[in-house]
Amino acid sequence: MGELANCPKCNVLFVQSQFRTVCDKCFKEEEKAYETVYKFLRKRENRKAQLDEVVDETGVSKELILKFIRQGRIQLINFPNLGYPCEKCGKTIREDRLCEDCKEGIHKQIHQLEQEKMISDRNKHSARETTFYSQSPKK
Template identity: 75%
Template sequence: MGELANCPKCNALFVQTQFRTVCDACYKLEEKKYEIVYQFLRKRENRKAMLHEVVEATEVDQELILKFIRQGRIQLSNFPNLGYPCEKCGKVIREERLCESCKKDIHKQLDQIEQEQLISERNRVQEGKTTYYSQSPKK
């Protein structure tokens, strides 16, 4: 079941679900814009269009086109030059949420944190040990 929310576009009250994030009126408007974008991309000569070219030709907001792509309504496999920005650095990608270099950077940071935790754990264990020295009676 959905929850009551305000539409982010027109501020109208509506029941928000997993699939609908805008009110009915804005949803219908988005559907019309989707049809415009889809009709543009279906033409053979437009299949190799880049994102900015689609925005210019259809006059549909870039964020809305990116929403269609993220929802899977526009399949990037059919459009070789279309992509969306990496959520960390903004580089154009075609799958997932992060580019390869950002993924590697995050993994590197996680490995570094893990190593620091191991070192601090080792130091804590060594602090708990007490070393006793004995004196030789031959002095």
Template identity: 75%
Template sequence: MGELANCPKCNTLFIETQFRTVCDACFKQEEKDYETVYAFLRKRENRKALLHEVVEGTGVREELILKFIRNGRIQLSNFPNLGYPCEKCGKTIREEKLCEGCKKDIHKQIHQMEQVEMISERNKEHTPKSTYYSNSTKNR
């Protein structure tokens, strides 16, 4: 079931669900905007349009077009020049959340951390264990 929330666009109360993050009125406007964008992209001369060209040609906000792409409503396989920004560096990508460069960087950092942990474990194993003896002053 959904939760009561304020619409992020118009601040109207509505029931937020997994599929609806805006109120009914804003959702209807988003649907109209989607139809506008899709009609623009369906034209043969616009299929190779870049994101900023789609924004200029339709008047729809870039954030909303990116939402359509991320939700799978606009299939990038049909539009070779469209993409969305990498979540780390902002480079235009067409799949997943990170570009190849950022993925490699993260894998490199993980590998370095694993190496540090292995060296730390090795040092713990080779540290001599101390044995303590006590001299009792009591006579038995």
């Protein structure tokens, strides 16, 4: 069951669902925009267009086109020059949410943190095992 929300585009109150994040009026506008983009990309001469070219030629916002791509409505496999930005660095990618460089950087950071934790745990463990002897003062 959906919940009441304000449309992020026009601020009208509507019932939000998993599939619909805007009101009916804005949803219909998005559908028209999708049709415009899809008709443009379907033409053979436009299949190699880049994202900025699609925005310029169709008048549809970059954010809305990216939304269609993320929803899987525009399949990138059919359009070799289309892509979307990496969520970390902004580099154009065609799959996942992060580019390979950012993924590799995150994996390195995780590995480094794991190494630091192992060293810290080892130091705590060895500190507990150390026995200290003291001599009582001579009388």
